[in-house]
Amino acid sequence: MEENKRKEDNEYIIIEVPAEFDFRPNLDYMQRNKNEIMYEINNGTITRLISINDERMLLEISAPDNRNLFIRFLDGTQPSSIKTRTAVINYIRDWFDLNTDLVPFYTIAWNDQLLKHLIRDFYGLRIVGLPDLFEALCWGVLGQQINLRFAYTLKRQFVEKFGEAVEYNGKDYWVFPSFEKIAKLTAEDMSGIKMTVRKSEYIIGIAQLMASGRLSKERLLELDDFKKIERELTSIRGIGPWTANYVLMRCLHYPTAFPIADVGLQNAIKLLKEMDRKPTKKEILEIAAPWNNWEAYATFYLWRVSYSNK
Numbered sequence: 001m002e003e004n005k006r007k008e009d010n011e012y013i014i015i016e017v018p019a020e021f022d023f024r025p026n027l028d029y030m031q032r033n034k035n036e037i038m039y040e041i042n043n044g045t046i047t048r049l050i051s052i053n054d055e056r057m058l059l060e061i062s063a064p065d066n067r068n069l070f071i072r073f074l075d076g077t078q079p080s081s082i083k084t085r086t087a088v089i090n091y092i093r094d095w096f097d098l099n100t101d102l103v104p105f106y107t108i109a110w111n112d113q114l115l116k117h118l119i120r121d122f123y124g125l126r127i128v129g130l131p132d133l134f135e136a137l138c139w140g141v142l143g144q145q146i147n148l149r150f151a152y153t154l155k156r157q158f159v160e161k162f163g164e165a166v167e168y169n170g171k172d173y174w175v176f177p178s179f180e181k182i183a184k185l186t187a188e189d190m191s192g193i194k195m196t197v198r199k200s201e202y203i204i205g206i207a208q209l210m211a212s213g214r215l216s217k218e219r220l221l222e223l224d225d226f227k228k229i230e231r232e233l234t235s236i237r238g239i240g241p242w243t244a245n246y247v248l249m250r251c252l253h254y255p256t257a258f259p260i261a262d263v264g265l266q267n268a269i270k271l272l273k274e275m276d277r278k279p280t281k282k283e284i285l286e287i288a289a290p291w292n293n294w295e296a297y298a299t300f301y302l303w304r305v306s307y308s309n310k
Contacts, residue, residue, distance in 0.1 A: 012072040013085070015092055020102040022124020023063035029128055029304065035152040037159050037174055047074070049166050049173035052087045055080060056175065058168055061092070069096075075168050097126040097253055105255070105294045109301070112290055114272055118301040127300045129250050133217040134179040134210055136251035140243035141202050142195065148264075157193045182207035202238025209236065217251065226256050249296040258295035260284055268305035 017023075023044075031041055039048035046061040058074040071092060079085040093099055106123075109115040130136035142158070143151040162177035162185075185207075187200040209215040215236070223229050229252065233244035242259045249257035259265065266278040269287060273279070279287070291298040 011078045012070060013089060015069040015071065015089060015098070017063075017067060017069060017096075017098055018102070020106065020124060021096070021098065021126060023066055023069070025122045025125040025304075026096060026128055029125060033148065033152045035149070035156055037156045038176065040171065040173070047168075047173065049175055050088070050091060051175045052079075052091060053081075053084050055084055056166060057088065058166060058173055059088070075166070077166075091131055094131040094253075095129050097129055100126070100253065100255070102126075102297070105297045108290060108294055109298070112298075114269070114287060115291075115298060115301060118304060122301060122304050125301065125304065127250060127253070127296060129253065131251065132176060133215075133220070133247070133251055134182075134207065135176040136247045137206050137239070137243070138176075138203055140246045141199055141206070141238055143246075144199070144240075144243065154193060154195050158190075158195075161190075161192060179207040179210040183211035199238070205237050206239075220252060226254050229254075249299070255294050255296045257299075258288070259299060260288075262299065262303075264303050264306040265299050268302035271305060272302075 027041060027044060027046070030036070030039070030046070039046050041047075044062060047058070048061070049056060049058050051057075055077075057077040057079060060072040060074055062070045062072075064070060069092060071088070073079070079088055106119060109119045130139060138158070139151075139155065142154045146154075159174050159176060162181060163174045165172040165174045167173075182204060185204055187197050187204065190200040190203075191197075193200070206215070220229050220232060223232065226248065229248060230241070230244050233239050233247060234241060239247075242261050245257045245259040246262075248254040249259065260281060266284070269275070269279050269284065270277070273287075288295055288298065
């Protein structure tokens with residue numbers, strides 16, 4: 001249930017959340033790196049600039065009763081139409097994966113030796129998504145073969161150089177660079193960012209595919225088949241199985257996505273099973289057998305182990 005209200009001349013929206021949702025572990029996950037540039041979290045409230053239907057809106061998101069999300073529009077950036085207001089609601093629901101019923105996953109996880117303690121510690125955590133396909137693909141490419149801290153540094157450099165910002169209360173809030181803008185660049189234009197020339201080429205190539213209309217979130221979802229989407233993504237230069245599954249997991253919300261080669265996943269299993277080495281792919285597949293159809297959520301919860309132990 002969504003409600004539109006006005007308070008002190010500031011329009012806001014209330015989004016009812018599922019029972020299997022807790023705002024707190026999601027906030028905790030979102031604060032895993034202090035170099036995050038796409039939003040700010042302060043006193044349990046998220047502030048973020050989003051762009052929908054060519055409108056930029058500065059949102060303040062909180063959950064004072066932990067049963068609803070309270071969305072307030074700041075600095076006079078209210079949506080201009082019901083269509084845009086509905087798109088904002090859908091964006092938030094997508095961001096926090098509120099349309100997924102987690103009861104089947106929790107039923108599996110409570111009976112799994114590796115996951116049951118994580119469910120207790122992080123109950124209500126959702127796969128915090130990346131609703132924008134270009135941002136998800138860029139984040140996947142930026143994070144290839146480097147540690148998380150450096151990936152955040154690269155993202156900040158990329159956004160500050162090519163994104164656009166709105167100032168509010170002395171702070172800049174950013175929208176991610178558009179694929180239309182990046183499609184017109186050369187690798188040399190991106191030389192000030194501390195990533196490889198090859199990654200620059202990958203990102204520009206992805207932007208050009210999207211600008212041409214050959215690649216879009218809508219076209220991928222229309223395929224309506226995990227393997228078809230995976231093949232479509234891995235056919236793109238710079239996107240391998242890990243990046244494809246990362247995007248399937250965090251942007252397209254396929255619960256069967258499984259970035260099995262992920263270092264964070266391997267380290268979490270190693271830690272929880274008290275191994276003296278990283279598990280092999282075969283061992284991970286054996287461990288993951290009970291997670292059938294919920295590999296993405298199992299991975300996301302296991303990632304919390306890695307972040308919690310940094």
